[in-house]
Amino acid sequence: MNKAVDPVAKLSGEIVPPPDKSISHRSAMFAALSSENSIIQNYSSAADPQSTLECLKQLGVEIHQEGSTVKISGVGRDGFQDPEKSLDCGNSGTTMRLLSGIVAGAGVECTMIGDESLSARTMKRIIDPLRKMGCKIDGKEGIYAPLEIHSHGGVKGMRYPLPIASAQLKSCVLLAGLFGDEPTEVVEDVLSRDHTERLLQLETEPYGSGKIIQSSRDHIIPQQNYRVPGDFSAAAFWLVAGSIHENAEIHLSGTGVNPSRDAVYHILEEMGASFKKTNNRLAGKEPVSDLFVESSDLKPIHLDPALIPNCIDELPILMVAMCFADGKSVITGAEELRHKETDRLSAMAEILNLAGTEVELQQDGIIIQGRRDFKPSAATFPTYHDHRMAMAAAVLATKGTDTSAITHADCTAISYPKFWTDLQTLSDSAA
Incomplete structure (x- = not known):
């Protein structure tokens, strides 16, 4: 129109x-990762964060939404189910890039798809580090959605200097790192938005003008009880x-x-x-x-x-x-x-x-x-x-x-x- x-x-x-769209996405994903239940108020009704909720439901996460209040029963790291159909991320790059870190880290067998616009956006920046961590992920022509994700023998922790300042890339690697027995360290020379490390309460330390953020299976994922x-x-x-x-x-x-x-x-x-x-x-x-x-x-x-x-x-x-x-x-x-x-x-x-x-x-x-x-x-x-x-x-x-x-x-x-x-x-x- x-x-x-x-x-x-x-x-x-x-x-x-x-x-906030960025926080809404993360609050739902992190609540699903938690082993406790969460209540998120003022969750975004925009199309992109709603795509995240639909994908999580397909992964076996119980979600109840009343208006802008979302109640999520966390399944923990090991509770995600293989979906019966493709996870449709719609137009949401945040959904695809962050959720791929979770499902690839968990070894969920799934296909992630998006609309015409999202399918034309490169996913190489997340595919490469996820593969280095031992995750099995591939894309059309090696770089585009649909993304095919498979089970694996375990996530390997690594030290990963970010090649570009990208909160989506940083978050994807850290989320996959939550499934590794050894720590994953993301080295950020130029600071990007920090919602992921704030909401997950990840360990950080200064590094020059940037910082190092760490994640591993040892990290306890907190409830996500707050107003967006x-x-x-x-x-x-x-x-x-x-x-x-x-x-x-x-x-x-x-x-x-x-x-x-x-x-x-x-x-x-x-x-x-x-x-x-x-x-x-x-x-x-x-x-x-x-x-x-x-x-x-x-x-x-x-x-x-x-x-x-x-x-x-x-x-x-x-x-x-x-x-x-x-x-x-x-x-x-x-x-x-x-x-x-x-x-x-x-x-x-x-x-x-x-x-x-x-x-x-x-x-x-x-x-x-x-x-x-x-x-x-x-x-x-x-x-x-x-x-x-x-x-x-x-x-x-x-x-x-x-x-x-x-x-x-x-x-x-x-x-x-x-x-x-x-x-x-x-x-x-x-x-």
């Missing part, structure tokens, strides 16, 4: 960001929307502010965005705050490549903010964006070009010439069925000269089912 987006003169109101925080990646769309509009006041309550996830908050502050952070608290092991953003005059920025792993999912909406910063902004070291649900570097360059922004696309980044008085041209913005493209284009279109159209707008349900409702709420409250 296409969605029409009109220019908006003002944005105001309070939004509760959707439950609001998704910072979703909140980022409203942080930018509030910053670029001349007349905006947006309150975001219950937002996760994990320091391994919130780089865009600090990047926008450096660009001149006006924020307040109040009511700081914890949800389980995760920090949570209420955020307030209002209209700001933004400055351009040359983004430090070292920050990319901390804000990889938020880069598309950050590019929108750069359009309204008075001068040239530069992103480098972001080639990983080309390997997401779509090639997000090329897709965002196309969206920004259609809006009339001066853009220079690079192999690993983008150069954006922003203007404080920029008025995006009305256009039909392609999304390539990518939820973050759709939401970034929608925020951009609210500043446009006329009505724009967002293609395949329903893809926002992958991570943010209420996005269009929340956008309407902020627009109506401002009327």
Whole structure:
């Protein structure tokens, strides 16, 4: 479906960001791994985390869901059953990459499949280390889903320096390591999001500018009893929307502010965005705050490549903010964006070009010439069925000269089912 987006003169109101997708995935998987029962509140209703629940059910995990509360009866490391049919991960790379660490480590006999988009995304980065650990896993052409996983003679612990900063790769290896008698150590030179080690309470130690995380069969997997925080990646769309509009006041309550996830908050502050952070608290092991953003005059920025792993999912909406910063902004070291649900570097360059922004696309980044008085041209913005493209284009279109159209707008349900409702709420409250 296409969605029409009109220019908006003002944005105001309070939004509760959707439950954090990354934490929802992990909370369900870790609850299944535990030998105890868990109650997870505010579990995400988005398509991707629901794919995780369906896969776990097929593995013999008893799950009861009432609204956003999920009760999971843990089966422990040795309680997973061979599924009767393929585990369908849908569009969720997190489901496939993390769950493969669990089922490969456990030696479950299964096939993991995904939709057309997920099946085109390389899984080589997880296949290679899992094989080194003694797991039996293979993919189409050696690198793509479907993934075929088989029983094995036992997981071998290893020391694994991460070749790229990737929380999904890190988590996959650590989860497989939970099935090994000898420790597996993941060496992380550049810090990535740390939900896995937080929620599993894994042993970590500093290592240069990064850290070493350890897992083994000796580690006791804790219950997952907590409320999932609001998704910072979703909140980022409203942080930018509030910053670029001349007349905006947006309150975001219950937002996760994990320091391994919130780089865009600090990047926008450096660009001149006006924020307040109040009511700081914890949800389980995760920090949570209420955020307030209002209209700001933004400055351009040359983004430090070292920050990319901390804000990889938020880069598309950050590019929108750069359009309204008075001068040239530069992103480098972001080639990983080309390997997401779509090639997000090329897709965002196309969206920004259609809006009339001066853009220079690079192999690993983008150069954006922003203007404080920029008025995006009305256009039909392609999304390539990518939820973050759709939401970034929608925020951009609210500043446009006329009505724009967002293609395949329903893809926002992958991570943010209420996005269009929340956008309407902020627009109506401002009327």
